Amino acid sequence: MRLVTLKMSAVIAASLLLGACASTRNVNTGPKQPTVVRNTAHYDMSKRAPADRDGYQPPNKLAVLLPLTGSAATAAKPVRDGFLNAYYNEKRARPPLKFYDTSKGVSVAYAKAVAEGADFVVGPLLRDEVTSLFAKPDAELTVPTLALNRAQAATPGGSVSYALTPEDEAMAIANAMRSAGLKHVLIFTTADTTQRRAADAFAAQYKLQGAMASAPVVVNLKSETLNADIAGAIAAEAKTNGKIDGVFFTTRGDVVRAVVPMFASTPVANVPRMATSQIQLGNSGATDMPVLDGIRFPLDYDVESQGAGKAASRLRDFGNDAWLITAYLGRIASGEHRLNGMTGKLGLNNAGLIVRDPEWSIYRNGVPVSAP
Structure with a gap:
């Protein structure tokens, strides 16, 4: 991984780095990651208001879990800004929104959000936090989550995982x-x-x-x-x-x-x-x-390989698209539609992972240009 300006690169590495996967030839990459099981659970939209014609169907009360303080707050800020920008750009009815700081513990933040009535949770952002949250028994993971990173194991039924890695x-x-x-x-x-x-x-x-x-x-x-x-x-x-x-x-x-x-x-x-x-x-x-x-x-x-300024811009796009997924989850869960997000065309697979068709470039005469 290319280390860019120390403050930003360290945070990006902490928040978005998932760790090595299966080993390549002649290289020792450590233990192999657990096999991810396919998530085939139904995404229950019945408690949300009926969807508009374009599929807009936000939750009733929304919680966003981010590291708002501490060293990881640098990476969380552009994600928060992008999410809020998209949220306020939506002129139709929006759910009440509250941010919860995960720096004191993701379990505490999640429990507080659920106790205060959230019926959908966006976050957490850090890889270890997502792994910890998704390891909880179903009885404790009562509110579905749009995690902003990949866990080391399967995404629980009804929840979603979205990442730029x-x-x-x-x-x-x-x-x-x-x-x-x-x-x-x-x-x-x-x-x-x-x-x-x-x-x-x-x-x-x-x-x-x-x-x-x-x-x-x-x-x-x-x-x-x-x-x-x-x-x-x-x-x-x-x-x-x-x-x-x-x-x-x-x-x-x-x-x-x-x-x-x-x-x-x-x-x-x-x-x-x-x-x-x-x-x-x-x-x-x-x-x-x-x-x-x-x-x-x-x-x-891939934000891990970019300079601090470009990475922050991409993380704002990431936050923007997190709101879109939240508001249009039922539409993409059908498997028949994709969202035109800032980071590409977004869909949802049977493993509960957001899949993306990015914009493409191609080298012509030694210069990268937009690909058809």
Whole structure:
């Protein structure tokens, strides 16, 4: 993970970082995360007022759980601002809204919100808080929640999980590549923890859709045999699992620029390529940017890899979309509709996770432009 200005980057890491997923080849990433079970519970909208024609159906009394004090308050502030901006921009009837500070304990904040009559809870924001809250028995988790992070286990029935993480970005790319008909994708990553997480998430999502994703090829730019290593990995993957029809990079741009020229005369010389938003990093002063031409990537998707100013802007968008999900939960829970949010088109899958179709960019003449 790229560490940007200390104050903001530390908070983002604390609030949005989920920890490593399953290990990649030749890298020790620690214990494997628990398997997430699919959430097939019905989202009960019967206690809310009838939905408007566009699906607007907010809860009756709303609580938002955020770390309003302490070190994590820096990350919470843009989320709060974005949520309030969207809330007040809605001119129809809105539910009473109250914020609860989780810095003294998420269980205390949740219990107080429920005791004061909230019938829907947004938050918490910190990964450990979400994990703690979602670990509660059903008898204690009486009010459904829109968590603003991913827990280490399944999202409880009736609740929702929404996050901006490397995993979410990678899953969106996997969905896009699979929708394009690509059946076998070769993954390139590095020893970086954030990039490993994205590689693992991509592979898992691709395999869930009945397609083939390679074991991640870990690139080490300092290797004296890098060219042979890359050619060997491509040849071995093609020999073992058949024709490769796509490449996915979860690396910085300098790594991509070093690797792509090595594709010449290999089976992946002309296949479609996609990358995470980290491809925009490591390119300052580079004179070989056209090497990246044709590579598609999500536009400013993963806040963990951005500078403080851009991350804060994205977190405001995140807060904006948290209100939309809250107010239109019944609409997206039907599976027939998506919301046009600030962070992309938002839907809800059967695991209780918000899925996102982000805006896409593509490199043309060495410059990223909006992709059709």
